[in-house]
Amino acid sequence: MAEDRIKPKATLLKRWDSWEDGIGHLVDSPRINGMYFASGLLGARRELRPAPFLNTVTMLESILRWPASSTKKLTICAVALNPSSGGTVTYDAVSTGGATSTSLTISHTCTGANRYLTVGVSTTGAAAPTGVTYDGSAMTKLVEDTTTAGAICSIWGIKNPSTGANNIIISMGGSVDIRGGGISFTSVDQTTPTNDTDSISGTTGSFPDFWASSVACLDNGRVVGVSATSDTAGISKSVDETARWDANQGSVRGTGTDRAKFTGYHPTYVVEEEETTNTRSYLYMYRGNVDGSTTSLLPKLTKINIFDANFSFAQILGEFEFNTLSQPGQPARYQGNWFFPASGSTISRKLTVGSGKTSADTLTGPTSVANPTEDHLANLSHQLIGHRATSGARILKVDGTPTTEGDWGSYFSVGDKNERAAGLIGLQNLSFVMNQEGLFSFNAKGRSGLVFEDFRTWRNVFENIPMSAWKGGILLPHPSGLIWYTPGEQPIHVGLGSKVGLRSIPPSGPTEIHGGRYHGTKVVGEFIYAVYQPNISSTTAYLTCAYSPSGNPTDLIWQILGSITLQDANYVMGVGVTLQSRPVSNNYVTPVAWAGNGDDLNYVVLDSSAGPFRSRADTHKVNTSANAYMSEIIFPEPVDLTEIVIYTQDMISGDEWQLSAYHNDDTTDIHFGGPFIGNGKDSRTLNLKNVTRFMLHVNWAATSTADRVPPTIKEIRLFGRPSDRGA
Incomplete structure (x- = not known):
């Protein structure tokens, strides 16, 4: 046996x-x-x-106004409409009228399925509407702002309004100048027709003074905005909004607009700045859109509160629109202020930070141009440098004023001057320009030369390539990976793909991460934060962090904080870190990393050294998946x-x-x-x-x-x- x-x-x-x-x-x-x-x-x-929890900030949709004159009364109201199941909220019809009276009657015709009617009322004086009806049925007051007597504004709504021509009747508490308008829509949810409302009111500052009323809007929804102002000379609106009515009635100018929810926006640049008269800090998220070249969906600068941990951390406070640009241009901080490119004009835009909403800020500079192009600004030691397509590069004189054309030097070519630069950075008294021909450098005397020509034969698809200084060199996102370039040395690959073993094919099933590309990078202290897209045809990307335990810039350890979703696989996603943020306590600052995620924004609270490894004593939320x-x-x-x-x-x-x-x-x-x-x-x-x-x-x-x-x-x-x- x-x-x-x-x-x-x-x-x-x-x-x-x-x-x-x-x-x-x-x-x-x-x-x-x-x-x-x-x-x-x-x-x-x-x-x-x-890893620490990836918090989500729901990005809001803004109704924008900037009056023609200063010291005028202005109120803006906004409401977001929800789509019906499987539908998209669609404009139906408009009606408008005006009167100086105790009431206003307007005939309006509604058609279509899943109907919804909004009525905007703009008045001066101290009287607000006592009621609004359509075809005899009372409408619901959705939002009203009566805090500024010289400009009172409200929006009213009714679901499933009667079809055909019927009267809107606006009743007032006294005889005032009234401008009203009805806008009807189809494919609106009949159970919960509205998602969010907002209003803002006050006295305007110096032109251009951007005011924004911002609401949360569902996909396929629509935003309706109504404004009232004592500035009868006129008021400007976002090019993304369709003006349905815009007219004076005596001392009031009433305007009604609507627009679809924005899609396709990515944060490109992130800046942080304190109030001019206070130490409270704000995050400014400079966002671009892959379709920005269509002269719609223009770059937006969104203001976010990062100083109050108690109840409003990451609260959105409005936004600016850059209607002289089709894509964001890189901003630069100079002598205490951030300056933003304003192409089509040679004058950059200066941001002065006020308290709270964007209406308290000042963004000087041009607000219109016939042919939007792109531009970038950067620092060269204590000076400011700029680059403009078709012109080349130039340097601001010592102690010059960026908004004064005569303080800028003459343009000189850095490579092909007709090429739009994708990135601009200063390092070691040299400036580096990335364009489609390669990486060029120039000095304070305007002498330039090509230092890295791989881009001449292998171009990045991104309109912008945010570069970062790191350990005496430059981190350069390249189609082949993340490149570290030190002046006078050969470029070195330091990204995930630099690990030789990663070039092999993993087993079928596990997530494959080799062969991807880098988007934006941000260096803070000993840490690099970057957005990495492992599959260039997919919208899945990762918020990554790297650091060198040995101090060798080419010896990096990589970690992934979490997954994010790109709006477009071929449009750059920037990343930023705020250092004066207070997400944990109002008593001390804590660094926070930021990146986009689909329509929204993610942030991760870091440790005091700006790293992701928070201590046992520093209790915090962690990822749940x-x-x-x-x-x-x-x-x-x-x-x-x-x-x-x-x-x-x-x-x-x-x-x-x-x-x-x-x-x-x-x-x-x-x-x-x-x-x-x-x-x-x-x-x-x-x-x-x-x-x-x-x-x-x-x-x-x-x-x-x-x-x-x-x-x-x-x-x-x-x-x-x-x-x-x-x-």
Whole structure:
């Protein structure tokens, strides 16, 4: 009788107990303590833990006005209409009229399905409407602002209004100048027709004084705006809005507009500035649109509160529109103010920060031009430099005023002057211009030359390429990866693709991250924040962080804070870090990283050094969903896997770690039993035979969004024995 085979005892095949080398390591190596991929999980020595939470700021849709005169009364009201199921809110008809009386009657005709009628009322004096009816049915007051007696504004609405021609009757509390207008729409949700309302009111400042009333709008929705002003000389509106009525009645000018929800916007540049008379800081998100060249969807500068942790951190405070540009131009800070390019004119725009909404700010400079082009500004030591397509580069004289044309020097060519520059940066008393011919440099005397010509044969698809200074060199997003260039040296690839092992093909199933491209970068302290798009045809991208443990700029560890969605796969997504933000407490500042995510904005609260590794004492929200793939293990001989053991810490109710794996050529992600919950040691029995390749998959899920000590995996152990080929 054959003797029973005695299987060898299972032994420890692999221990994961440090992940401090980050991601990008496809094949397991005893010299590297890293992973192939992790999104939302951070690797450190003796722990794998969820990254800080990616908070979401819902971007608002603004109704913009800027009056022709200063010291005039102005009120703006806005309402967002919700689409019906599967529909898009669509304009139907308009009607308007005016009177100096106690009432105003306007005939309006509604047609179509899922109808909704809005009525805007603009008055002066102290009287507001006491009621509005359509075809005898009372309308609902959606929003009203009576804080400024010289300009009172309101919007009224009614769902499923009668079809055909019927009267709108506006009743007032006294005899005043009234300008009113009705705008009807189709494909509006009949259960919840409106999503949000807003208003702003006050006295205008010096022209151009931008005022914005901003609301949250659903996809396929529409925004309606009504304004009242004592400035009968006229008022300007966003080119993205359609003016349905705009006329005077005695001492009041009433205007009604509407527009679709904006789509396709990406943050391109991020700037931070304090109030002129206070230390409170604001974030200005300079956003561009892939369709900006159509003279609609123009660049927007959105103001966001970052100084108040108690109730309004990340509150949107309005925005400016750059109707002299088709794409954002890079701004620069000079002598205490931010200056923004205003192409088509040689005068840049100066931002002076006021308290609260954008109506308290001043953005000087031109607001109209026949042929919008693009431009960039940057610093050259203590001076300001600029670049304009068709003209070239120029330098502002020492202590010059950027808004004064005579203070700028003459243009000189830096490469082909007709090419639009994609980026501009100053470093070591040199300026660098990235255009389609390559990377050029010039000095304070206007001498220029080509220093890196790869772009001549391999051009980036992005309109803008934000560059950052890093360790005495420049971080340059290039189609081949992230390039670090030091003047006088050869460019070096320092991005994820620089890791040789990453060029191999991973098993089928795990997220593939090699061969991607970088968008914007931001350097703060020892950390680089960048947006990385692993598949150039996909809108999936990652907010990444890199740092050098050795101080060597070419020796970078990469981590992914989380996934974000691009509005367009071929349009640059910028990233920024604010340093004077107060998301945790009003008593101290805390750095925050920012990037776009679909229609909205994400931010991550960092530690005091601007890194993502917040301490145990610094309790905080963590990601509630994340995953990681360990480096693939290649066994020299087949093995049978028998057990996996995990050690966890700081888990709470609702926390789960799920372990699974891909092995050999199997494309199935095999789960190892139920999730791991609770603290301490836990294990699962495995029954995987003849394994030669093995990639462990770690999934994290949680339900708590409260501040907490980050939970961690301290160690994972994998056990097995040689496969019995004769069995």
